[in-house]
Amino acid sequence: MSAQAPHNTLLIPGPIEFDDAVLQSMSHYAESHVAPGFVKVFGETLTLVRKLFQSTNPAAQPFIISGSGTLGWDLVSANLIERGENALVLNTGYFGDSFGQCLETYGANVTHLKAPIGDRSSIEEVEQALKEKPYKLITLTHVDTSTGVLSDVKGVAQLVRRVSPDTLVIVDGVCSVGSEEIAFDEWDLDAVVTASQKAIGCPPGLSIVMTSGRAIQAAQSRKTPPGAYYASIANWLPIMQNYENNKPSYFATPPTQLVHALHTTLRQITADVPGRFAAHTEVSDKVKAAAAELGLKQLASRPECQAHGMTAMYLPEGLSPPDVLPGLLKRGVIFAAGLHKEIATKYIRFGHMGVSVTDPKRGDVDKALAALKEALAEAKQAKGL
Amino acid sequence: MSAQAPHNTLLIPGPIEFDDAVLQSMSHYAESHVAPGFVKVFGETLTLVRKLFQSTNPAAQPFIISGSGTLGWDLVSANLIERGENALVLNTGYFGDSFGQCLETYGANVTHLKAPIGDRSSIEEVEQALKEKPYKLITLTHVDTSTGVLSDVKGVAQLVRRVSPDTLVIVDGVCSVGSEEIAFDEWDLDAVVTASQKAIGCPPGLSIVMTSGRAIQAAQSRKTPPGAYYASIANWLPIMQNYENNKPSYFATPPTQLVHALHTTLRQITADVPGRFAAHTEVSDKVKAAAAELGLKQLASRPECQAHGMTAMYLPEGLSPPDVLPGLLKRGVIFAAGLHKEIATKYIRFGHMGVSVTDPKRGDVDKALAALKEALAEAKQAKGL
Numbered sequence: 001m002s003a004q005a006p007h008n009t010l011l012i013p014g015p016i017e018f019d020d021a022v023l024q025s026m027s028h029y030a031e032s033h034v035a036p037g038f039v040k041v042f043g044e045t046l047t048l049v050r051k052l053f054q055s056t057n058p059a060a061q062p063f064i065i066s067g068s069g070t071l072g073w074d075l076v077s078a079n080l081i082e083r084g085e086n087a088l089v090l091n092t093g094y095f096g097d098s099f100g101q102c103l104e105t106y107g108a109n110v111t112h113l114k115a116p117i118g119d120r121s122s123i124e125e126v127e128q129a130l131k132e133k134p135y136k137l138i139t140l141t142h143v144d145t146s147t148g149v150l151s152d153v154k155g156v157a158q159l160v161r162r163v164s165p166d167t168l169v170i171v172d173g174v175c176s177v178g179s180e181e182i183a184f185d186e187w188d189l190d191a192v193v194t195a196s197q198k199a200i201g202c203p204p205g206l207s208i209v210m211t212s213g214r215a216i217q218a219a220q221s222r223k224t225p226p227g228a229y230y231a232s233i234a235n236w237l238p239i240m241q242n243y244e245n246n247k248p249s250y251f252a253t254p255p256t257q258l259v260h261a262l263h264t265t266l267r268q269i270t271a272d273v274p275g276r277f278a279a280h281t282e283v284s285d286k287v288k289a290a291a292a293e294l295g296l297k298q299l300a301s302r303p304e305c306q307a308h309g310m311t312a313m314y315l316p317e318g319l320s321p322p323d324v325l326p327g328l329l330k331r332g333v334i335f336a337a338g339l340h341k342e343i344a345t346k347y348i349r350f351g352h353m354g355v356s357v358t359d360p361k362r363g364d365v366d367k368a369l370a371a372l373k374e375a376l377a378e379a380k381q382a383k384g385l
Numbered sequence: 386m387s388a389q390a391p392h393n394t395l396l397i398p399g400p401i402e403f404d405d406a407v408l409q410s411m412s413h414y415a416e417s418h419v420a421p422g423f424v425k426v427f428g429e430t431l432t433l434v435r436k437l438f439q440s441t442n443p444a445a446q447p448f449i450i451s452g453s454g455t456l457g458w459d460l461v462s463a464n465l466i467e468r469g470e471n472a473l474v475l476n477t478g479y480f481g482d483s484f485g486q487c488l489e490t491y492g493a494n495v496t497h498l499k500a501p502i503g504d505r506s507s508i509e510e511v512e513q514a515l516k517e518k519p520y521k522l523i524t525l526t527h528v529d530t531s532t533g534v535l536s537d538v539k540g541v542a543q544l545v546r547r548v549s550p551d552t553l554v555i556v557d558g559v560c561s562v563g564s565e566e567i568a569f570d571e572w573d574l575d576a577v578v579t580a581s582q583k584a585i586g587c588p589p590g591l592s593i594v595m596t597s598g599r600a601i602q603a604a605q606s607r608k609t610p611p612g613a614y615y616a617s618i619a620n621w622l623p624i625m626q627n628y629e630n631n632k633p634s635y636f637a638t639p640p641t642q643l644v645h646a647l648h649t650t651l652r653q654i655t656a657d658v659p660g661r662f663a664a665h666t667e668v669s670d671k672v673k674a675a676a677a678e679l680g681l682k683q684l685a686s687r688p689e690c691q692a693h694g695m696t697a698m699y700l701p702e703g704l705s706p707p708d709v710l711p712g713l714l715k716r717g718v719i720f721a722a723g724l725h726k727e728i729a730t731k732y733i734r735f736g737h738m739g740v741s742v743t744d745p746k747r748g749d750v751d752k753a754l755a756a757l758k759e760a761l762a763e764a765k766q767a768k769g770l
Binding site: 031071 | 389390392395397399400401402403406409411412414416417418440451452453454455456458459461477486491581582588589590591593610611612613614615616617637638639640641642643676719721738
């Protein structure tokens with residue numbers, strides 16, 4: 001039995017349900033951020049981030065900073081690109097728009113390569129765009145939480161190395177890390193920005209960024225100072241290196257309790273990283289098949305661009321989220337409404353990540369699929385559809 | 386009996402010991418950041434921040450953002466001052482230096498008015514400095530965690546309104562909010578930057594900033610766009626206003642569990658704000674008298690510039706922190722070493738804030754004073770002093 005108070009099952013694309021052990025480790029008594037016990041846990045957690053990204057290259061550098069996933073965009077935008085340099089944003093939804101705004105805040109000259117809703121640009125289109133200007137960096141949203149569209153990170157990274165080898169490859173992995181495969185070194189990525197509260201299975205409050213040696217080099221060889229103070233790689237780099245070398249260090253107080261929670265969930269995840277991705281794929285296939293059986297069309301148009309940790313589904317004509325979400329809630333299940341501005345009233349989002357996927361004894365996904373079927377039937381009936 | 390695992394008592398100038406109820410409320414099950422239950426708690430927490438600051442002016446605006454206290458400096462520096470404008474930093478230690486660096490990162494032209502170690506500049510000196518240039522803002526560290534020096538926030542604010550009324554008065558209250566009196570409206574302050582983990586008694590991970598209508602006006606009438614994205618007032622203002630009006634809203638995912646913890650501790654604190662300040666003064670007087678009896682001189686030279694939530698004490702000649710801190714730890718008490726670069730090896734810091742002060746049944750302070758006496762005697766004997 002769970003140690004948590006009874007509650008509706010949270011199946012939105014983050015935050016997600018927690019394992020009991022994660023919550024328990026978070027309610028840790030007060031600790032100094034420079035005490036040996038915490039230094040060890042923080043250092044180990046940084047090393048576990050490397051494992052999560054299947055990275056063994058010592059030049060790569062993880063960062064764990066108090067903040068939301070959004071802070072990672074500032075870390076990229078204030079350190080890895082300078083005022084007037086070009087950034088290419090592969091835009092597959094809401095989060096591409098916002099990452100672009102963040103880059104512009106720090107002076108980057110941003111070009112959006114916008115895919116139609118539910119789709120992603122082809123490798124050929126990206127190649128074409130890359131040839132138009134020299135780009136300091138290219139960003140892609142691995143899974144856009146607003147649409148459930150999966151980007152081809154490996155394919156784009158290969159393309160960049162072939163046609164524009166100095167361009168930094170930046171992945172927004174907020175909604176993918178922990179549920180979609182990422183081989184950081186092998187794919188030769190430069191930064192993956194993520195957060196604690198999605199497929200990583202930790203409460204929100206940690207910005208997690210993995211960077212390559214090439215990215216660190218870019219930050220260190222800037223012609224102008226970094227554009228931010230709290231989000232400055234120069235300020236955090238020695239701190240992260242010291243903690244991982246078991247030395248206390250101070251720039252700003254880390255959120256000690258959340259770091260304990262992250263340590264616990266990363267130990268669970270890294271026990272079998274490939275197995276975790278396989279479990280997410282299997283459950284995703286099941287969810288998508290069940291949705292199709294209910295006649296629900298996915299936003300993500302083609303199977304190769306469908307995320308494995310969430311499913312965004314159009315509702316039948318005549319229904320909107322407020323017709324269906326209360327019926328789900330009545331059955332103990334929480335899904336999310338639409339988020340993409342142009343179509344928000346037409347679809348719902350089901351997050352299937354973390355313990356809800358890896359611990360089938362919980363029965364979360366089966367419960368959700370049964371509730372979805374009933375809630376849909378009820379809503380159609382109420383509307384006379 | 387406490388629900389927390391047995392542990393040494395954390396008496397550093399933050400993080401501090403937690404009340405059981407605070408830790409318990411933090412281990413809240415997974416919740417959507419836009420679900421009605423959480424929206425209500427977040428909205429109430431914002432309103433409780435107003436009470437904490439004894440503020441009733443509806444033009445004032447609290448912000449609660451995932452991040453450490455340092456993030457508040459970016460919020461000030463990226464929004465309330467523009468490139469090339471002047472900032473005056475009343476510098477009483479390590480944190481004045483750092484706030485100055487943050488302001489410079491965003492292009493401010495920073496002048497430090499540096500007080501001797503352990504002291505603060507006089508009102509006359511500040512007046513003199515204010516007359517030299519037009520300053521967009523002035524910052525003061527209410528309590529510098531590195532030295533325990535207390536600034537005269539009320540006096541400086543009065544002075545600014547008299548001699549340079551448009552200058553924004555910015556208080557770094559990371560180590561003061563919750564233990565030192567602050568009357569935000571009455572003193573006519575423009576921003577107080579703080580964090581969750583010191584006298585507020587919550588785990589670290591929340592940046593808390595209170596702003597005046599004048600500050601919001603300054604942010605909204607900038608000639609240039611804000612200098613940061615995550616730390617942009619324009620991005621957060623509607624979110625905070627919506628939550629306080631009980632409407633869900635999204636810019637970046639708030640740290641839901643930490644917000645529950647903050648809600649709990651602020652409800653406790655705001656039940657009697659003046660009583661809390663009185664308790665901190667009383668315990669501080671007791672600690673300072675006991676330190677004097679042990680022959681320990683405070684860093685903060687004069688009583689009027691001594692903080693009430695911490696005491697920084699010079700060790701006797703011939704002793705350094707590693708001679709004394711292990712003896713304290715052996716007795717179950719954790720103090721902090723020195724932090725001010727020039728004298729770090731000569732002093733120790735005792736944080737007396739939050740439940741260790743307001744819940745005398747815990748016996749934390751008496752235990753610490755007894756341990757200090759014994760550890761000092763032991764250290765002197767070992768060194769033949």
